[in-house]
Amino acid sequence: xxxxxxxxxxxxxxxxxxxxTIAVPLLAVFLQAFLPQRVHFIDLPLxxxxxxxxxxxxxxxxxxxxxxxxxxxxxLANFPIGVYGIxxxxxxxxxxxxxxxxxxxNAGSRFLVTLFFYIVHEVVYFSVARGLVRLExxxxxxxxxxxxxxxxVLAVPLFMLxxxxxxxx
Numbered sequence: 001x002x003x004x005x006x007x008x009x010x011x012x013x014x015x016x017x018x019x020x021t022i023a024v025p026l027l028a029v030f031l032q033a034f035l036p037q038r039v040h041f042i043d044l045p046l047x048x049x050x051x052x053x054x055x056x057x058x059x060x061x062x063x064x065x066x067x068x069x070x071x072x073x074x075x076l077a078n079f080p081i082g083v084y085g086i087x088x089x090x091x092x093x094x095x096x097x098x099x100x101x102x103x104x105x106n107a108g109s110r111f112l113v114t115l116f117f118y119i120v121h122e123v124v125y126f127s128v129a130r131g132l133v134r135l136e137x138x139x140x141x142x143x144x145x146x147x148x149x150x151x152x153v154l155a156v157p158l159f160m161l162x163x164x165x166x167x168x169x
Contacts, residue, residue, distance in 0.1 A: 066092020
């Protein structure tokens with residue numbers, strides 16, 4: 001079986017119209033702010049950050065997308081501004097970097113990428129909130145892994161829906 005190599009010139013890079021670039025993250029953040037407490041483990045802004053980062057495949061765009069979405073989410077939460085911003089900035093940068101190396105167009109890879117970056121997001125968020133801001137948070141591996149699975153399952157159909165807005169760069 002031959003091993004194939006995909007050069008950086010062969011990787012699909014997508015862009016989005018300005019209304020989609022603004023409306024989708026805003027909708028995700030506002031839906032997140034008004035989700036009932038029973039589904040607080042779903043992180044729509046994080047899913048949108050991952051989607052835009054891997055589709056654009058630009059570390060700078062991923063970093064900026066994550067920071068803007070995170071800061072907007074911070075503004076609507078009861079936590080200090082910057083905690084979600086830092087966590088989503090790290091995820092945006094990492095997801096865009098990984099998007100350059102991997103095929104993230106199929107459901108399996110999207111599931112795994114979301115699962116991985118949800119855990120990364122929670123670790124960074126917990127570290128910043130506890131270490132820098134001194135918030136009293138408790139870590140629970142079963143809860144975090146369950147939430148990661150739920151977000152990864154939701155990401156697959158959500159990403160397929162958002163694929164309709166892609167435009168080739």
